[in-house]
Amino acid sequence: MTQAATNTPLSADPVLQTRPENRVWKKFRSHKSAMIGGVLVVFFILIALAAPLLPIPEPAATDWGAVRKAPNWAHWMGTDEIGRDVMSRLIWGAQASLLAGVVSVGIAVLFGVPLGIVAGYFGGWTDAVISRCTEALLAVPFLILAIALAAFLGPSLTNAMIAIGISATPIFIRLTRGQVISIKSEDYVDSARAIGLPTPKILTRYIFPNVLPPILVQATLTIATAIIAEASLSFLGLGQQAPAPSWGSMLNTAKNFLNQAPWMAMWPGLSIFFVVLGFNLLGDGLRDALDPREH
Amino acid sequence: MLPFLLRRILIAMPTIVIISVMVFALQHLLPGDPILVLAGEERDPEVLEALREKYRLNDPIPVQYLAWVGNALQGDLGVSLRTNQPVTELMAEKLPVTIQLAIMSMIFALVIGIPAGILSAVKKGTATDYVANVVALSGLTLPNFWLGIMLILLVSVNWQLLPASGYVPPSEDFWQSIRTMLMPSFVLGTALAATLMRHTRSSMIGVLSADYVRTARAKGLAERVVILKHALRNALTPIVTLTALLFGELVAGAVLTEQIFTIPGFGKLVVDAVFNRDYAVVQGIVLVTAVGFIFMNLFADAMYYVLNPRLRGQ
Numbered sequence: 001m002t003q004a005a006t007n008t009p010l011s012a013d014p015v016l017q018t019r020p021e022n023r024v025w026k027k028f029r030s031h032k033s034a035m036i037g038g039v040l041v042v043f044f045i046l047i048a049l050a051a052p053l054l055p056i057p058e059p060a061a062t063d064w065g066a067v068r069k070a071p072n073w074a075h076w077m078g079t080d081e082i083g084r085d086v087m088s089r090l091i092w093g094a095q096a097s098l099l100a101g102v103v104s105v106g107i108a109v110l111f112g113v114p115l116g117i118v119a120g121y122f123g124g125w126t127d128a129v130i131s132r133c134t135e136a137l138l139a140v141p142f143l144i145l146a147i148a149l150a151a152f153l154g155p156s157l158t159n160a161m162i163a164i165g166i167s168a169t170p171i172f173i174r175l176t177r178g179q180v181i182s183i184k185s186e187d188y189v190d191s192a193r194a195i196g197l198p199t200p201k202i203l204t205r206y207i208f209p210n211v212l213p214p215i216l217v218q219a220t221l222t223i224a225t226a227i228i229a230e231a232s233l234s235f236l237g238l239g240q241q242a243p244a245p246s247w248g249s250m251l252n253t254a255k256n257f258l259n260q261a262p263w264m265a266m267w268p269g270l271s272i273f274f275v276v277l278g279f280n281l282l283g284d285g286l287r288d289a290l291d292p293r294e295h
Numbered sequence: 296m297l298p299f300l301l302r303r304i305l306i307a308m309p310t311i312v313i314i315s316v317m318v319f320a321l322q323h324l325l326p327g328d329p330i331l332v333l334a335g336e337e338r339d340p341e342v343l344e345a346l347r348e349k350y351r352l353n354d355p356i357p358v359q360y361l362a363w364v365g366n367a368l369q370g371d372l373g374v375s376l377r378t379n380q381p382v383t384e385l386m387a388e389k390l391p392v393t394i395q396l397a398i399m400s401m402i403f404a405l406v407i408g409i410p411a412g413i414l415s416a417v418k419k420g421t422a423t424d425y426v427a428n429v430v431a432l433s434g435l436t437l438p439n440f441w442l443g444i445m446l447i448l449l450v451s452v453n454w455q456l457l458p459a460s461g462y463v464p465p466s467e468d469f470w471q472s473i474r475t476m477l478m479p480s481f482v483l484g485t486a487l488a489a490t491l492m493r494h495t496r497s498s499m500i501g502v503l504s505a506d507y508v509r510t511a512r513a514k515g516l517a518e519r520v521v522i523l524k525h526a527l528r529n530a531l532t533p534i535v536t537l538t539a540l541l542f543g544e545l546v547a548g549a550v551l552t553e554q555i556f557t558i559p560g561f562g563k564l565v566v567d568a569v570f571n572r573d574y575a576v577v578q579g580i581v582l583v584t585a586v587g588f589i590f591m592n593l594f595a596d597a598m599y600y601v602l603n604p605r606l607r608g609q
Contacts, residue, residue, distance in 0.1 A: 132309045132310050132313055133313055135310045135313075136310050136311075136313035136314045136317060136585070137317075139310065139314060139543075139585040139586075139588040139589050139592075140314070140317075140581060140584065140585045140588070141543035141544070141546045141547040141584060141588070142543070142547055143546075143547035143550055143551070144546060144547060144550070144565070144580070144581055144584050145581070147550065147565060147566070147569060147577075148321060148577055148578075148580075148581045149321075149324070150569070151568070151569040151572075151574070151577050152321050152322070152324040152325055152574070152577075153324055155569075224436075228438050231438055231440075232438065232440065232551055235440050235551070235554070236550075236551070236554060236566055236569075237570070238569065251440065251441060251444060254444065255444055255447075255555065258444065258447060258448045258452055259452055262448055265441070265444050265445070265448065268441075269437075269438065269441035269444070269445065272438050272441065273433075273436055273437055273438070273441070276436045276438075277432070277433075277436045280432065280435070280436060
């Protein structure tokens with residue numbers, strides 16, 4: 001790669017070489033742990049997407065002849081208390097986990113970013129009201145709020161995602177608000193105002209793109225937290241409902257069979273660990289790559 | 296000190312009001328007629344009407360809210376639908392258990408997190424630092440309920456060293472109480488230790504390059520004295536604040552830990568309440584933890600003020 005680059009005359013031009021996308025990508029690639037994170041994330045996404053195509057038993061198919069069988073050739077990761085294939089449930093469970101991570105963070109970004117932009121840009125009363133509400137939401141621990149919402153909305157994967165999304169919203173309001181406050185006095189925003197651009201246009205064309213990088217980083221890291229939150233809620237019985245597979249509820253069942261079938265607890269825990277690790281490393285790597293101060 | 300605290304309390308007031316509105320609003324998320332939920336199996340129209348009267352469900356919503364807040368201020372958070380006990384009483388019963396868990400976990404967190412943070416800051420960039428960071432990242436990544444399950448498997452099932460579940464009050468048998476709580480508090484403590492370690496590390500790194508640390512070294516003080524007396528003291532200020540702010544993580548962690556180890560505390564209470572559709576208990580717990588968090592914040596502000604002499608002159 002570097003060999004080819006030095007041979008082409010175009011790359012000698014420093015201006016072409018420092019296009020921002022290239023810089024970010026280059027920096028990201030040189031970041032070993034970020035690449036590991038990226039690979040882990042892509043691996044789990046592929047597995048989740050390919051679940052219907054893989055030659056594995058149905059995740060809900062029971063086999064009373066193979067109850068709590070240790071890992072073997074027919075069932076690579078063993079079977080559970082009613083003879084379901086653990087690997088199949090694990091792979092289908094990846095769908096629930098990733099979906100919960102992405103959808104709940106999507107909800108948080110969708111509500112949090114506009115509210116943060118409005119609070120930061122307009123200031124005054126608008127800001128005061130939004131900020132007090134943010135503080136109130138932040139005062140309720142993540143999991144307690146999610147539990148309360150799951151309790152009142154009824155336990156299901158969808159409601160767990162909504163609950164986690166609402167709990168994560170204040171993080172994005174705060175972050176966006178802070179970013180907007182620091183860039184709204186920049187010259188290019190002043191000039192946009194001076195030439196009489198309407199406020200919505202300033203917000204979408206000048207403010208939004210410039211607050212995007214830190215939000216991207218935060219979103220990646222929050223997906224990790226959201227996946228743990230979904231697993232926790234499912235572990236408590238408030239997320240994905242049986243018999244649909246999810247890593248958290250697999251662990252909840254496994255807890256009762258630790259003596260006889262420890263493998264039932266091994267795999268879901270390891271899966272959560274690696275997917276969360278993946279998003280955490282990816283987020284840290286993105287932060288370093290997108291940080292303009294180091295260019 | 297006093298005006299500073301008063302100002303803080305004034306700022307916290309609207310937040311507490313918003314929290315109370317949010318908690319009150321929860322019951323309006325219930326699908327269908329709330330009275331049918333509150334009444335359980337009961338379907339007699341007269342009884343339903345009496346209940347509606349009792350819970351003021353015929354009043355306009357703002358009136359309902361004011362009545363609810365008025366009661367809450369007098370310590371009346373309603374009655375558990377299941378046990379008919381007042382919610383406040385129920386919480387007061389379970390709270391000591393969770394406080395014991397919280398204190399023991401905090402001890403684990405501080406004993407592991409702070410020395411690890413100091414070590415990795417002092418040895419920044421070495422293998423020790425690297426290992427400490429990897430361990431801390433794993434601590435943040437590992438779901439603590441899984442760690443709990445694995446520890447039960449190892450310590451209780453395979454080695455049979457510690458009980459896997461249950462609770463013994465310290466007043467009954469102090470050492471047995473500590474023994475049963477050892478594993479749960481370790482599980483909860485390690486999760487917090489990771490956060491503490493990371494903050495101690497970055498705070499120490501900042502302080503270690505300060506002028507007064509260089510001066511202390513230049514005048515020939517032993518490295519141990521420089522680190523523990525000059526650097527750590529200054530680095531600790533933000534860490535003390537952070538410890539108070541870990542309250543939220545502590546509560547959330549307690550919910551899961553109590554569930555794994557079947558400890559009859561606050562966390563188990565809220566989860567059981569959810570399954571029993573005991574809404575007053577859920578509301579009570581959310582309200583109390585949120586207000587508790589605000590007070591922890593105030594406490595953190597006060598501590599920061601006390602520990603940081605530069606603020607006192609203002």
